[in-house]
Amino acid sequence: MSVPRLQFVGISKLFPAVRALSDVSFSVGAGEIHGLLGENGAGKSTLLRILSGVYRPTAGSVLIDGKPVTLANPVAARAAGVAMIHQELQQVPRLSVAQNMFLGHPLTRGGIFVARREQERRAAEALAAIDPSIDPAAPLGTLKVAQRQIVEIARALLDRARIVAMDEPTSSLTPSEFERLAEVITGLARDGVAVVYVSHKLDEVFGICQRATIMRDGVVVDSVDLASLSEKAVVAMMVGRELAQEHHNSHASGEVMLSVRGLASATKVRDVSFDLHRGEVLGIAGLVGSGRTELLRLLAGVDRASAGTIAIDGKATRFSSPRDAIAAGIGLVPEERKREGIVPLRSITSNMALASMGVFAPRGVIDHTRLKRVAAEKMSRVNLRPFLLDRPIRLFSGGNQQKAIIGRWLSAGTRILLFDEPTRGIDVGAKAEIYHLIEELAAEGHSVIVVSSELPEVIRLADRVLVMRDGTIAAELDRNDISEPAIAAHAIPQTQTPAARPARH
Amino acid sequence: SADLAPLNSDTEKDRIDWSQVEAKFGALPKLPQGTKAGAVSKTLTNEYWRSLGEGYKAFGDKVGVPVVYQAAQSEGDQLGQLTIAEGLVTQGYNVLLVSPQTDANLQPIMEQAKAANVPVVNVNDAVIPQAEHYVGNVQRDNGVRVAKWFIKNRPNGGKVAIVEGQAGVYAAVQRTDGFKTTISESGKFEVVASVPGNWDRQTSYDAATNILQQHPDLIGFYANNDGMALGIVEAVKAAGLQDKVAVFGTDGISDAYASIRAGELTGTVDSFPVLTGEVALETALRLVAGQKLPRVVATPQALITKDNADRYSGAGDAVRKALLEDAAAGN
Amino acid sequence: MSDTTLVQPRTEFLRGFSMRDAGTLIGLVVILVVFGALVPGFFAERNLINILQQSSINACLALGMTLVIISGGIDLSVGPTAALSAVISASMLVAGVPFPLAIAAGFAIGLACGLVNGLLVAYVGLQPFIVTLGTLSTYRALALIYTGGNPVLGLPTSFRAIFNGSLFGLPLAVIIVAGVAVIAWIVLKKTPFGEYLLAVGGNEEAAYIAGVPIARTKIAAYMISGLLAALAAQILVGRLGAAEPILGNLWELDAIAAAAIGGASLMGGKGSVVGTILGAVILGAMRNGLTLMNVQSFYQLLATGLIILAAMLIDRVTRGRG
Amino acid sequence: MSDTTLVQPRTEFLRGFSMRDAGTLIGLVVILVVFGALVPGFFAERNLINILQQSSINACLALGMTLVIISGGIDLSVGPTAALSAVISASMLVAGVPFPLAIAAGFAIGLACGLVNGLLVAYVGLQPFIVTLGTLSTYRALALIYTGGNPVLGLPTSFRAIFNGSLFGLPLAVIIVAGVAVIAWIVLKKTPFGEYLLAVGGNEEAAYIAGVPIARTKIAAYMISGLLAALAAQILVGRLGAAEPILGNLWELDAIAAAAIGGASLMGGKGSVVGTILGAVILGAMRNGLTLMNVQSFYQLLATGLIILAAMLIDRVTRGRG
Ligand SMILES: Nc1ncnc2c1ncn2[C@@H]1O[C@H](COP(=O)(O)OP(=O)(O)OP(=O)(O)O)[C@@H](O)[C@H]1O
């Protein structure tokens, strides 16, 4: 048997106060697509960051084609033939798409000037495989998250690397975009590239990976052949327990909590009307760019509506800031966690308490005893890991950051919760917890809106689904009518124009 | 003496000219053993203040009194200067010579020194209202002298311009006012511009360029110090007007003398910092010895032009002699 | 779960006095030891009190500056704000207005100056550096115009006693600023406003979505900075017995230096009250020591520059790659 | 591919001259029109040339500052760097060292000063503001110590002619700075280094992961800033005929103001060469106009402050929510 393309041998990584990896060993052959699975905080990103030269391992070594390599920095890793798609988008918004893709190793004319046209041409080629609609000359900041993620993927393809590491490359992508990505990845494997693929979407992993390594709390549980295992068995290995298959329970009452009429924004949302009932979980589905995020932002007071009314408990309200919406009982769990969700240098507790300072400081001074008690309570409810409430949130894995943001609204006593892609980048275990949580909230009489690009998620959670298309509501599906084909039928524009192209500014 | 009227060094009545001190109070009395003097200057980045320090040192050496001479880190560092002065008081110097950044920033020293029974002499420029002793020249007189030169040497009058020092600084205000008032009273001159130069060569150069551009028929500039005047000289040269425009500075730094000799700067009002330093330390030591002196000891100044530059730029004693002659002659 | 309780006490301690502050403290200790060895009488009680007193005005300003810096801004206009507040309040005193009213007016001016800065930053959305650079000139000009460039003299002696007295052998100014520091510490650590400041400076967008009143928080930071500048002005006027329109020249640089030495990040979201106070004392001790050593002013300037760099280096080394 | 060529000219133009620059240009036009109406002779060719000449030094510094600001830093030490470079180069000239050597030495000093700043920022990881605040004092002190505080006079006239001459009726200084601006524009827009600057200032982590040489990029920015400060010093020395150790006082503020008015963001990642030049001319035109109007010094200070604020406001309004 030939030497594996990539071998991790006894890798350990210690951060101050945290052992992120202990003695991790496994190998990936040339032409293999290898899944890397594990719950939030299992250490997947840390391992890949070691592979891509961002972190140095505390112990252990990485072998490429049997030879130990020193991956001292990203440049060395690239030179060793490693390309990486990072979980957090690593991009410069003010540079163009092509400039971002060639950042660090631009094409030049005579070694002096950046060969822009050439870069843009090559970028377009790489992008064409997944989303040809992206203009390589556009400033990256004008792209939507999903497109930015595609740019990130295309960038890794440019390198013609021997090893491609993908850390949740599809967290913002739709299933159809995944299909195209899958083709690209299989193509890479066919060319002998070793691919390490991290995703919380098990169907994807089962779809394209032959083997997978499963990690839990920084150690390898096992490297397995996926063909011989069920999803359920893999999940059990990931979480260390069996996850109960949950069913949808409705707690919706007839009482209207939130009533939206003719709501519109200056840019995208047009004439949206619907009611949200007490205890109801309302799903909003639609294609990327259909205006779901923007609708939630209007409801949460983040953006101003240009027309229409919002009434809560029958009382018409106007939001001039999220503060007003929060006072009215509405809270948003945003889509872009890093940019819109967390205050990176602050602790989990501070991040959690940010929206409910008034509650914790009834007389102007924060009651830290109470704050700690509530933080401990809420964070154990969302199962934060590691359970270090005073640690800066930036040191937590993405999934755990999300839990703190959810905790924020739990402690603020919010009655209407708006989730924008609530489980993006969140593992199966936590996902189940969050689903359970959403149901509990509904049972307690909260009203919930869930925007999600994962149809199973919508189907699992929603009592009722609104399908958005081009900024407006194309259909309303009752619980009994909810199905993937039904949603897809309404989401896709009837005329055969290409799927809603994002507006550029 | 809390009821001491706020000092105006230019107009104070209780004053004596430096040339009269010896005649009136006799030779410097014997000093207590171990007398040492502390001095705080405004800045050492300007030659004027360094020369003042040389004067202190020269006189100190002559009479065997050690002098420390410290300065703030930059002009305008008001609290830094206060820190320095406070340090000198706590260190037990017998007399303090201070040249404050502003009229008020060394005020606390007056009280601390009083408590420690240390006399304080305010030397030149900014004036501490509570000062019991002041040694220095009449700031206003600076401008007046230059104005008189114009009245005498440019009998036909014409347009003149002023480049001022830092806004709000006593010396700058007084000098400007002296010039403006005197030259305006003559009736033949017009002050077409009076703009800030912030004690800065480059700023003054730019200001002068702009003024000359607007008034090519200008006949003269008056600058509140020599650095600014030397910047103006360059602007005048660049405009090709060196034969038509007279430029005057203030302070009498060595560069100004060099420029006057080279025929570029028309003149400067020298306030003889070295001599001022000597007079100031002498005054301070007389106070240490217990003499009661008038509140202001006026030091000399003279308008220097090419004609008389040599008379005022020789060795220390020669200048002293020349100035004593001037004083006797009453100018 | 079990080790959470173990970790807690240390965490609690670290909250009040972080690793970062320990770094600054080491910097201060090094400087004190060096000067103590070089300068006889440096550790005399009188001299230590002098250091505190000489640091008090800068510390007062630096506390306000720290809050502004944490919010992601900067306030270059503290000196002119102090000057404007000083001359107006002083001329009211000279005109016979009762003390409390005149002092209140001075504080009101400080607040108003801060308000203007805050409004331009928070509502108009201009860059803090350039806004306060503009108001730096503007407020200074107003102070000069108001007084015609002359100092305001002849303040009632009884007024001066308020800010210039002593209590338990400590100058009142030191006690007042210590009080301000305690309040600032409480505000930053214990109140919603403190959390808001850290959040706004740390991630404005996230803070906005979480319902933090961005504009109000920023404006409040600038107003506090203005208020503390006015307080510093009162202390100084009490010390000097006069209010000058050119008072407070270059104060902003010292205040920023103190905050930065103390660990505030000019990128926002980070800063410490304890650190800032230590930073101000480092700068004060340095000036005092250099003067006592009779270092010539050019070399003092050199030492100032090098010590700022050294303090940052020591701090950098002691806290590691943080 | 076919419509690329159609779109090209507009894109190309917009790339060079953005909306943001248009805002700055409007600011400049407003100021010119106002002064033109108030001051007779403001639009005289001679005066316009004066404005350019008087803006040239600040523009030169501001270009370097812009690069540093784009990289996410700031350089407060430009004035003292210029002074140190000026006095050393001038004393070599006075000592009879050949021009090219003396000028090269001056430039080398500028580069060295920038290198120190850059190393402390990039390798030691100190905050740019505080590093250059420290070197601001340090370099100034070195210049003062080197000269004993005295200006260096008696420069050969033939040397002065180099930077003080005219070509086609334009002062050489203006032509030199225009050349520097063109180079800076090309560097920023067309070279990898320009991209790296934007990337490092825009998202340092992403830049690092992409393999951008972070440290080298930052150091280069500070070295360019130092070099341009040295160039500004040569121009000024040529103009004034003297190299003073106190030269360049407060230059940093003017340079930062020009860059900020021109659209540079002190948060990094953003800035425009065209905008900076316009910003420098705005400031120059303002000073010129106020002097010609013979505005009294207090009111000039007031006007300076208000015009900086107004320029930022005009700009803010014209570019909308950007
Ligand atoms: N820079 C750091 N400093 C300290 N701890 C860190 C750092 N980066 C990661 N960790 C910790 O290391 C552990 C592993 O994190 P990692 O990001 O690798 O998890 P992950 O498996 O990628 O999770 P997710 O699925 O949420 O992305 C977590 O406990 C995390 O908090």
Ligand SMILES: Nc1ncnc2c1ncn2[C@@H]1O[C@H](COP(=O)(O)OP(=O)(O)OP(=O)(O)O)[C@@H](O)[C@H]1O
């Ligand atoms: N703050 C904003 N400023 C400008 N344009 C925006 C803003 N937010 C959204 N858009 C644009 O509005 C359009 C609708 O995007 P939106 O994010 O609402 O879609 P979505 O259906 O939520 O898609 P996704 O699932 O990717 O979030 C997009 O073209 C997006 O670029």
Ligand SMILES: [Mg+2]
């Ligand atoms: Mg991860």
Ligand SMILES: [Mg+2]
């Ligand atoms: Mg969305």
